[in-house]
């Protein structure tokens with residue numbers, strides 16, 4: 001039994017004590033480093049959380065009134081959120097500034113709030129904001145412009161046309177806007193039949209000679225025969241994508257053969273062989289390929305006013321709100337439809 005007890009003078013006792021101390025020091029330093037690491041990451045998380053969440057309503061009130069951050073800084077912050085597409089945070093800041101901010105910038109803040117509501121798609125709220133601005137300043141052109149856009153988005157074209165009256169009184173050019181809104185009202189009308197719409201569009205085009213894209217997009221879709229009859233061949237380039245999509249059975253070869261650009265376009269598509277080359281690179285390549293490769297045209301649309309690029313055709317630019325500023329750009333791409341057809345045929 002005595003063999004299990006070691007006397008304190010025994011060298012073995014010192015060695016055991018020595019290793020016990022080393023173990024304790026190692027354990028303590030390990031525990032301490034784990035604890036510090038956890039504390040550091042907790043601090044970092046809390047620090048980063050400040051940038052993800054906005055101060056609460058009360059905190060914001062204190063911050064603005066205490067002057068720790070000026071009203072201008074808050075407006076800049078809201079503007080940067082707007083530019084990054086974080087409209088919710090931008091709206092929250094504008095709303096708080098409207099409540100606790102100074103009255104000097106209230107109208108500007110209201111305008112920015114209305115603009116952000118519009119961009120975020122809260123049309124009814126945006127309308128309310130702009131109507132209250134116009135109640136105090138009925139001749140504010142920016143507010144009138146936004147109100148017009150809101151009515152257009154809501155498809156309330158009658159109210160949009162009414163907004164043009166005060167803009168006209170402010171000597172703003174409204175002719176293009178007016179024609180555009182009348183065309184949009186016509187196209188979205190449930191009372192008019194397709195034939196009546198086609199005839200009205202042709203009449204508008206004959207009178208105004210503008211907004212060809214929106215007019216001919218409808219004509220070639222609904223009544224290609226009248227589309228060809230009323231087409232001004234000088235506008236063919238502008239309508240390249242619409243003309244490219246016209247079905248082969250609806251082509252008017254008499255009109256096409258009279259125009260160089262149309263001959264090149266339909267020779268490139270492979271419907272006719274009236275051109276051997278083209279000054280347009282994409283047409284030239286397709287004409288020379290003569291259907292030997294699965295290539296076709298693809299389109300994208302650039303706003304001539306602000307250079308915004310869109311994969312979809314537009315009549316009013318979503319960025320700068322200019323009407324009829326879309327310019328079609330051609331490019332070569334793989335013909336997926338043809339590839340799909342070939343694959344299907346190989347299985348039969």
Ligand SMILES: [Zn+2]
Pocket residue numbers: 303304305306307308317318319320321322325
């Ligand atoms: Zn634009």
